[in-house]
Amino acid sequence: MALFKPNWLVNRIYNLTPTELKRHQINAILTDLDNTLIAWHEPNYSAELQEWLEVMKQNHIQVIVVSNNRKKRVALAVSDLHIPFIWNALKPFPFGIKRALRHFNLDAEHTVMVGDQLLTDIQAGHLAGVKTVMVRPIVETDSWNTKFNRFLETRIMRHYYQKNPETTWREHLDD
Ligand SMILES: [Mg+2]
Numbered sequence: 001m002a003l004f005k006p007n008w009l010v011n012r013i014y015n016l017t018p019t020e021l022k023r024h025q026i027n028a029i030l031t032d033l034d035n036t037l038i039a040w041h042e043p044n045y046s047a048e049l050q051e052w053l054e055v056m057k058q059n060h061i062q063v064i065v066v067s068n069n070r071k072k073r074v075a076l077a078v079s080d081l082h083i084p085f086i087w088n089a090l091k092p093f094p095f096g097i098k099r100a101l102r103h104f105n106l107d108a109e110h111t112v113m114v115g116d117q118l119l120t121d122i123q124a125g126h127l128a129g130v131k132t133v134m135v136r137p138i139v140e141t142d143s144w145n146t147k148f149n150r151f152l153e154t155r156i157m158r159h160y161y162q163k164n165p166e167t168t169w170r171e172h173l174d175d
Contacts, residue, residue: 003126004118004156006134009169013037013114013135014052018059020173021112027060028106030097030130032115033067033074033085035137040146045077053081064104066096066113068120091120094128101128117146118153136169 010016013036016029034040037049056063065085067074074087084104089096101108108129115121116137125132142150161167 003123005126005160006118006122007112007131008133008173009135009167010133010173011136011169011171012138013133014048015171016114016133016173018056018061021061022059024131024173025110026112026131028062028064028104028111029056030064030066030100030111030113030125032091032113032117032121033065033077034069034143034146035116035139036114036121036135037065037138038077039139040141040143041139043073043076045081050081053083062104062106064100066091066100068096089124091115091124092127094124097124097128097130101130117149118156119149133173 013031031037038046053063063083065074065078065083066089067085067087068089068091069087071087074085078085086096086100097113100106101111111130112133113121113125113128113130114133114135115125116135118134122132122134
């Protein structure tokens with residue numbers, strides 16, 4: 001069950017600030033793409049993503065996209081932003097995340113995986129030994145291959161809320 005228990009539940013990835021990340025000694029963010037950084041059906045990055053990346057860069061927090069989507073989709077969305085990205089990451093398996101840790105010489109203890117899906121992003125993060133932040137999906141709809149996971153996720157989350165009634169979505173890590 002701990003595999004399905006995010007360390008934090010935060011409304012949006014863009015709420016994460018360098019100050020709060022540093023307070024938790026986090027210096028690298030691995031992030032899902034679809035419905036975490038941009039809507040799953042949106043081909044391009046947003047001004048908000050660009051600005052948030054700039055703030056992270058200025059504060060020496062590395063951001064790497066770890067997506068299950070295909071290369072074409074991920075590259076089109078983020079390659080102009082000059083951030084590294086991993087495609088076909090095979091989440092919930094930890095391979096993609098482990099590859100990012102190894103390749104960029106990151107310390108799992110100081111890295112978070114951020115994503116909107118419990119069964120893929122959060123589970124993969126925990127299997128790879130990093131901390132996890134679950135965010136609300138940017139749009140309510142999902143691609144066809146996400147719908148079944150979302151169905152299971154709703155059930156797991158319900159169980160989790162029942163066991164942990166104090167759990168709520170927060171604006172920031174320490175709210
Ligand atoms: Mg996603």
